Amino acid sequence: MTKKLVIIDTDCGIDDAQAIMMALAAPNLEVLALTCVFGNAAVENVCQNVLKVLSVCERQEIPVFQGCAGPLIGVNNPFSDHFGGDGLGDVIDDKDPQWKEKLHPEHAVNAMIRLASEYEKQVSLVALGPLTNLALAVRLDPRFPQKLRDLFIMGGNIEGKGNVTLCAEFNFAMDPESAYIVLEEFLCPTHLATWEYSGRNALTWEFFEELINQDAPSARFMKMVTSKCWAYSKEAMKNKRDVYFGPGFVSYDAYAMAACIDGSIVLESIECPVRVELQGSMTRGMLVLDRTSSLKKSHTASVMSKCDVAKFGQLLMESLRQP
Ligand SMILES: [Ca+2]
Numbered sequence: 001m002t003k004k005l006v007i008i009d010t011d012c013g014i015d016d017a018q019a020i021m022m023a024l025a026a027p028n029l030e031v032l033a034l035t036c037v038f039g040n041a042a043v044e045n046v047c048q049n050v051l052k053v054l055s056v057c058e059r060q061e062i063p064v065f066q067g068c069a070g071p072l073i074g075v076n077n078p079f080s081d082h083f084g085g086d087g088l089g090d091v092i093d094d095k096d097p098q099w100k101e102k103l104h105p106e107h108a109v110n111a112m113i114r115l116a117s118e119y120e121k122q123v124s125l126v127a128l129g130p131l132t133n134l135a136l137a138v139r140l141d142p143r144f145p146q147k148l149r150d151l152f153i154m155g156g157n158i159e160g161k162g163n164v165t166l167c168a169e170f171n172f173a174m175d176p177e178s179a180y181i182v183l184e185e186f187l188c189p190t191h192l193a194t195w196e197y198s199g200r201n202a203l204t205w206e207f208f209e210e211l212i213n214q215d216a217p218s219a220r221f222m223k224m225v226t227s228k229c230w231a232y233s234k235e236a237m238k239n240k241r242d243v244y245f246g247p248g249f250v251s252y253d254a255y256a257m258a259a260c261i262d263g264s265i266v267l268e269s270i271e272c273p274v275r276v277e278l279q280g281s282m283t284r285g286m287l288v289l290d291r292t293s294s295l296k297k298s299h300t301a302s303v304m305s306k307c308d309v310a311k312f313g314q315l316l317m318e319s320l321r322q323p
Pocket of ligand 1: 010011012013016040128253
């Protein structure tokens with residue numbers, strides 16, 4: 001079987017860790033590199049989190065690269081407490097003092113460009129955090145997007161309701177200019193797993209209990225990092241996400257990864273041009289769907305709308321049975 005080559009760009013919080021484990025467990029994927037970006041935590045924490053996930057899964061041979069520490073414009077917004085200060089629930093005691101030596105010395109953006117050039121039209125890029133590394137990549141190499149096979153993004157929203165600001169989703173809100181650049185200039189096939197796609201295809205809390213109580217190091221790790229995190233608390237979510245989507249467990253980034261692993265998991269999507277709002281006093285960072293082609297753009301994106309939740313759940317289950 002020819003494996004699908006993948007680069008994962010991540011701001012490694014808990015749901016990124018889950019998505020990375022899903023990629024590592026997928027028999028049809030070969031992860032070429034993990035590139036880190038600020039977001040759920042400072043980029044130094046993100047690097048440590050990615051190294052930790054690889055260590056839990058015994059996959060330390062995969063290279064990890066440090067990328068951007070903040071957005072293209074402005075200061076880093078203080079939104080990053082969703083998964084605790086370190087991004088993985090603030091429960092890991094055995095931090096590795098040698099983590100810096102385990103990083104590849106090349107900058108994440110240079111690594112992305114190098115790998116996409118080496119394996120032209122073969123690499124799927126899965127972006128799970130703010131899109132800063134991707135925006136820089138197209139500025140350094142304007143042909144970078146066309147060298148990719150395709151692009152999967154967790155980010156954006158389609159109903160005008162935000163999760164960190166009134167109207168914007170976290171990954172896009174953290175660096176709206178980068179999200180704008182990527183959705184304007186990446187002409188490769190682009191697939192968006194939005195906030196609503198994840199929230200409306202949630203799994204049950206009973207499923208979550210079964211998932212993290214499996215007998216494997218990866219499941220024990222996920223149980224530990226979710227143990228004190230309000231985002232994985234059925235009670236805490238009652239007054240938050242549940243108000244909009246109804247009760248359920250949501251692992252956001254895993255939805256983008258699942259679409260890359262098995263396209264048949266996406267049952268329905270909306271194919272249309274999209275753009276990111278940069279000016280609005282309430283809507284900055286919001287994803288806009290141009291369903292009547294008013295913008296006269298030359299390309300469209302696939303905005304996922306319906307998920308095969310049973311298949312998705314199966315991928316999640318398998319991901320926590322390693323190493
Ligand atoms: Ca993420």
